[in-house]
Amino acid sequence: MTAIDPDSLSAAEAREARKARLFTRINKADSWFKVLGLSFMTPLLKAAAGDNPKAQLKEVWLLLGVPVLAICCFLALWANLAPKVQTSLGAVPGPAQVWEQAENLHADAQRENQKEADFYQRQEERNAKLEASGKSDKVKWRDYTGKPTYYDQIWTSIQTVFFGFLLATVVAVPLGILAGLSRVGDAALNPIIQIFKPVSPLAWLPIVTMIVSATYTTNDGLFTKSFLISAITVTLCSLWPTLINTALGVASIDKDLINVSKVLKMNTWTKITKLVLPSALPLIFTGLRLSLGVGWMVLIAAEMLAQNPGLGKFVWDEFQNGSSQSLAKIMVAVFTIGIIGFLLDRLMFALQSLFTFSNNR
Numbered sequence: 001m002t003a004i005d006p007d008s009l010s011a012a013e014a015r016e017a018r019k020a021r022l023f024t025r026i027n028k029a030d031s032w033f034k035v036l037g038l039s040f041m042t043p044l045l046k047a048a049a050g051d052n053p054k055a056q057l058k059e060v061w062l063l064l065g066v067p068v069l070a071i072c073c074f075l076a077l078w079a080n081l082a083p084k085v086q087t088s089l090g091a092v093p094g095p096a097q098v099w100e101q102a103e104n105l106h107a108d109a110q111r112e113n114q115k116e117a118d119f120y121q122r123q124e125e126r127n128a129k130l131e132a133s134g135k136s137d138k139v140k141w142r143d144y145t146g147k148p149t150y151y152d153q154i155w156t157s158i159q160t161v162f163f164g165f166l167l168a169t170v171v172a173v174p175l176g177i178l179a180g181l182s183r184v185g186d187a188a189l190n191p192i193i194q195i196f197k198p199v200s201p202l203a204w205l206p207i208v209t210m211i212v213s214a215t216y217t218t219n220d221g222l223f224t225k226s227f228l229i230s231a232i233t234v235t236l237c238s239l240w241p242t243l244i245n246t247a248l249g250v251a252s253i254d255k256d257l258i259n260v261s262k263v264l265k266m267n268t269w270t271k272i273t274k275l276v277l278p279s280a281l282p283l284i285f286t287g288l289r290l291s292l293g294v295g296w297m298v299l300i301a302a303e304m305l306a307q308n309p310g311l312g313k314f315v316w317d318e319f320q321n322g323s324s325q326s327l328a329k330i331m332v333a334v335f336t337i338g339i340i341g342f343l344l345d346r347l348m349f350a351l352q353s354l355f356t357f358s359n360n361r
Contacts, residue, residue, distance in 0.1 A: 022049050035350045037342075040064035093328035098335070101328040109149035116144045148309065154336065157310035160227060161299045161344075164234025165292050171235070172242035172291070173284065177272060179243070180250025180280070189243075197240040201298040204236045205229070205305055226308035233302045238295035245287025249280030285352035292348055296341050311337060 026049065030042040040063035047056035075095050082092040093101075127139045148156070178185040212228050223231075253276060261271045277284075303312025315333050318326040 023051065031353060035346060035353055037346060087327065089322060089327045090324050093331060097328045098331045101325055102332045104325075105150040105329065105332060109151050112146055112149045115146055119144045119146075150314065153310055153314045154340070156227075157299060157303065157312070158340065160230045160303075160310060161234055161292070161295050163227075164231035164299070165238060165295045167231065167235040168239035168291055168295065169242060169288065172239040172287070173246050176243045176246025176284075176287075177250050177276060177280075179247035180253075181272075181276070186247065186251075189247075193240060193243065196236075197244075199237075201233050201237045201301050202305060204233050205302055208232045208236070209306060226306070229306055230299055230302045230308045230310065234295040234299050237298040238291040241290035241294060242284070242287035245283045245290070246280065249283030249287075250276055252283070253279045281356045282352070285348065285356060289345055289348040289352070292344050293341060296337075296344060300337060 023046070026042060026045045029045075030039075033039050033041045040060050043056040043059035043063065047053040047060070079094040079096070082094040085092040123142065127141070130136065130139050175185075175189060179189045180186070209229050212225055212232065216223075216225055216228060257275050257279065258271075261275055266274070299310065300312040300315070302308065303310040304316045305312075307313055307316065311333055315330050318329045318333070
């Protein structure tokens with residue numbers, strides 16, 4: 001094919017070529033806009049580039065205008081109806097009161113971080129004086145034991161859900177592959193799945209608590225008991241979507257591919273890594289996204305019931321506190337839980353976009 005000399009193009013043709021390159025870049029960026037939840041950026045950029053602005057602006061209205069309008073209507077209804085509902089803690093807080101408590105929690109976290117920094121600074125100065133005076137035997141290093149901040153509890157919950165989710169993935173994916181490839185494996189696993197899949201985390205929690213307390217007796221291990229209890233509860237409740245979707249994805253692989261693997265005399269490991277997993281990845285990632293969402297919901301319930309550190313415990317403590325600000329702080333936690341759940345789903349969708357060609361959102 002003969003290359004086109006840009007100098008030989010007319011001005012109109014040059015503009016069309018630049019426009020085509022611009023739209024190509026916009027279309028490439030569109031996949032990342034979808035990952036980030038910014039799908040409205042694509043029609044905005046296309047409208048700015050001159051691609052049927054009227055149609056593109058209509059798309060912007062659907063993707064951005066309607067959601068923003070719905071959120072504004074929700075906030076307006078909330079602000080007007082909340083003061084009319086009286087509870088044992090006072091009136092239901094409106095958006096302004098909830099935002100105020102969000103700022104207070106941020107300020108409390110900053111003050112606590114400053115206290116921690118001052119504690120370690122005083123400790124270093126005291127130990128430096130002891131060493132300078134030849135009293136090295138009296139030097140002591142202690143960890144700061146102040147109360148966890150709101151951000152500390154968020155981070156604890158995120159760490160716990162990811163650990164439980166990883167355990168669930170390690171268990172569910174191999175079992176799903178076994179069930180998808182083998183009718184015997186499917187027959188063996190199906191009753192177990194049907195029995196344990198509907199079990200509530202509130203039923204698993206006391207069992208997990210007793211087993212972990214009986215078997216994990218060390219006090220200086222890598223993980224705390226509360227962390228393991230919450231994480232294992234998340235694992236037991238969140239592995240089923242991944243297991244089911246993995247089995248479904250593997251079982252739906254084109255039989256011709258399986259026959260090819262037999263003709264080529266592939267060993268089991270090669271067949272799984274070269275044929276099975278690439279073909280089943282879209283459904284596996286769908287299961288992973290569902291499992292992570294389930295795990296996040298289960299974790300909050302487990303933390304509340306077991307009083308383990310995290311956002312669930314924060315909600316329960318504020319409920320027990322019963323101050324006039326408690327209800328607003330609980331609502332801050334509710335929005336935090338929802339936003340983190342959305343971000344976790346976007347993270348899994350980003351990984352799915354990197355490793356598969358699926359268009360599921």
